[in-house]
Amino acid sequence: MSLEPTRLIWFNIDQVESLAVYLMMALPLALLAYGLTLRVQRWRQGLPENRDDHWLSRILYALRFMLPYRRIARCPDLYTAITYGLIYFGFMTLLAGTLIVMVQNNISQPVLGVYFFKGHFYLYFKAAMNAAGLCLGLGVVMALYRRLVMQPGSVQTSMDDVLILIMLGLLVLQGFALQALRLALTRDAWALWSFVSYPLSLALQVLPRQTVSVLHHTVWWTHFATAMIFLGYIAYKKRSD
Numbered sequence: 001m002s003l004e005p006t007r008l009i010w011f012n013i014d015q016v017e018s019l020a021v022y023l024m025m026a027l028p029l030a031l032l033a034y035g036l037t038l039r040v041q042r043w044r045q046g047l048p049e050n051r052d053d054h055w056l057s058r059i060l061y062a063l064r065f066m067l068p069y070r071r072i073a074r075c076p077d078l079y080t081a082i083t084y085g086l087i088y089f090g091f092m093t094l095l096a097g098t099l100i101v102m103v104q105n106n107i108s109q110p111v112l113g114v115y116f117f118k119g120h121f122y123l124y125f126k127a128a129m130n131a132a133g134l135c136l137g138l139g140v141v142m143a144l145y146r147r148l149v150m151q152p153g154s155v156q157t158s159m160d161d162v163l164i165l166i167m168l169g170l171l172v173l174q175g176f177a178l179q180a181l182r183l184a185l186t187r188d189a190w191a192l193w194s195f196v197s198y199p200l201s202l203a204l205q206v207l208p209r210q211t212v213s214v215l216h217h218t219v220w221w222t223h224f225a226t227a228m229i230f231l232g233y234i235a236y237k238k239r240s241d
C-alpha cells in the first residue's frame, strides 16, 4: 500500500484495455463532430453576417453565457433553481475532475514527469468529487420528481429528458459503487475522504477479494460504456435543438 494518499488511475485495468478505452472514445466524439457539422450547415442557411469582429468581447459573452446564474435567476421557483444549481455544480465539478485526471495521466506525467495527483491535493480532490456526485445525484432525483410526480403545467417532459436524467443518475450510482469496490480492495488509510463510498466499501470487505475484483472490473466497463452512450446520445440528440 502506498503511504502517500493517491490512487492508481488505471487500477484493475490492463494496458491493452486502457488502449481500447481511447479507441472507443472515438465514437461519441465522431457523433459530436457530426452533430456540430449539421448545426453549422443549418446556420449557413441564413443570410451571411459579419461575426469576425470584436473577438474578445464575443468570447467573454460566450463564457458569460455558460455561467448558470442567468438560467437560475430565470427559474420559476426555488425548487427548480436548487435542482438546476445542484445538477450544474455537480456535473461541472465532475467534468473538471475528469480533466484533471486526464492532464495528470496524458500530459503532466508522460511529458513533464510531474505527478501531482497525490497528498493533500488528492484528498481535497476526492472529497470534492464525492460532494459533486452527491449534488448531481440529489439534483437528478429532484428533477425526476418534478417531472414525473409534481408535473407542473409549465413543463413538458419528453422521453428524452427522462432518459438523460436516468443515465446521469445511473452514472452517479456506478461511480460510487466503483469507488467503493476499489476501496474494498486497496483499503486506503485515507479512504474516509471518499465519504460517500467509504461506508459501502466497509460492507463490501466481507466478500472474497476475487469477487470484489471481478465486480470492480465489470462496473468499470459498465460505467465507461454508460458514459460513452450518454455523451454520444446527448451529442446526437441535441444536434438540431
Ligand code: HEM
Binding pocket: 007, 021, 094, 126, 129, 130, 132, 133, 134, 168, 171, 172, 173, 174, 175, 176, 178, 179, 182, 194, 223, 224, 227, 228, 230
Ligand atoms: C458523464 C460522465 C461521468 C459521470 C457523471 C461520472 C460520475 C462519477 C462519480 C459520481 C464518481 C464517484 C465520485 C468520484 O469520482 O470520486 C465516479 C467515479 C469514477 N469514475 Fe466516473 N463519471 C463519468 C465518466 C467517467 C468516465 C468516462 C470514466 C473512465 C474513463 C470514469 C471513471 C471513473 C472511475 C475509475 C471512478 C472511480 C474513482 C475511484 O476509484 O476513486 N467516469 N464517476
